[in-house]
Amino acid sequence: MCQSSEVTTRTRRSQRRTEALSRERIVEAAVELLDAAGEGGLTFRALTERLATGPGAIYWHVANKDELLGAATDAVVAAALAVGPTGPPDPPQDGVRAVALGLFDATDEHPWLAAQLSTRLSRGPWASVTPRIFESVGRRVRALGVPEGDWFTATSALVHYILGAVGQNAANTANARTLGPDTNRAGFLDSASRAWEELDPDDYPFVRAVAKQLRDHDDREQLLAGVDFVLTGITARHLPGGQAHTPPAT
Template sequence: MEAVLSAAVALLDEAGAPALTFRALAARLGTGVGTIYWYVSSKEELLDRATDHAIGGVLALVEGQPQSDDPIADLRAMAITLFDAIIDRPWLAAYFMRNTDVQGNSLRLYEKLGQQTLRLHLTPRQRFHAVSAITSVVIGTAADLGAELPQEVLNGHMDRDAYLDRFAEQWRSLDSAAFPFVQQIADEFAGHDDRDQFLAALELTLSGLRLQAQWVP
């Protein structure tokens, strides 16, 4: 199974989910398609198990992080570790926590995040919402950044900065009475760093969590 999942992850890393077929996997392993069915019953199960195999590395990194006196800081470190893993492997975003029957590593990582909220003054519902919000920021942002690049960038006709600046220039020319916000942030949009944008979104989420934990009804 280890060899099957390692080869599956390699195919996913190279070209995403469309590249992962039983025929391609069998060719990579130098075996027959029937052998793959000995380990998994379908492509969907293979995707879930390959995801969990990759998340195992993330879990190991998270488990190796020392616990601090601040659970919010620990949540931040865990979230960034997961984000970086999905940026490196964009296909992970679609399958993380999709089927915890076979994704034991994913469930344990979710548990590690949740355990930090046990150190905060929160209700069970608030803890559930907190971890859901954090994972949504991580997975959603990473998935968005991992989306296929515009054709103009892919074919080399323009780089990312030029592509963004084209829209920023359009925004600058809009009616300021109708679009005051868009005009004000046009320069920020043109030169923004994707990772900084993620960190800002994460910080907003964690700041809200800290405030909620400090409020005692």
């Protein structure tokens, strides 16, 4: 394969691209690739092909793949939280529920988001995407009447729960898709439930006992139930009345 010297005249590109490359366009293409082919679908090869360019051009706008993934995550989360930016004057509890559902829907639409969120949070929790979510939830906590000294603790509890639940729940739908086009969420939960029922009765009595509830549960209901647990806990501690529980509008 040792070609002679004349090859150094590289086949120059047809001409300069009509539409300039930009970080925005790259992130946009990255999100599309991730949506289409999942986590492993984002490669620089696929990216160069889709943008009709070379790796060097992309690296001019983006430091590396990790930063690109972070930017994609950030863009999607920002869009998800943008539904009620500054927080409408509805009851704070409803606001927190809206944030949770917004993230839930985002992970549903972008199946790769759940894994990305978890990975990013466990690698540098206080950067990038966290402040956005923290701010969104924290404002409602403040509006609840929680004393200032407990803002951080209460908000952290809510954010941790929401991210944990969203990551795990939305994966149900996402995983069902990867199992095949014919397998729907119900089928996925069905097989998961069966797997639980087949565990060792001595080691896993409880898990076996709730296997049926796993099959029948509704992700959104469960997400909201958990949010309400935390909200109740927060208000019960700080507001002796503890009238925290406004049931979610169904």
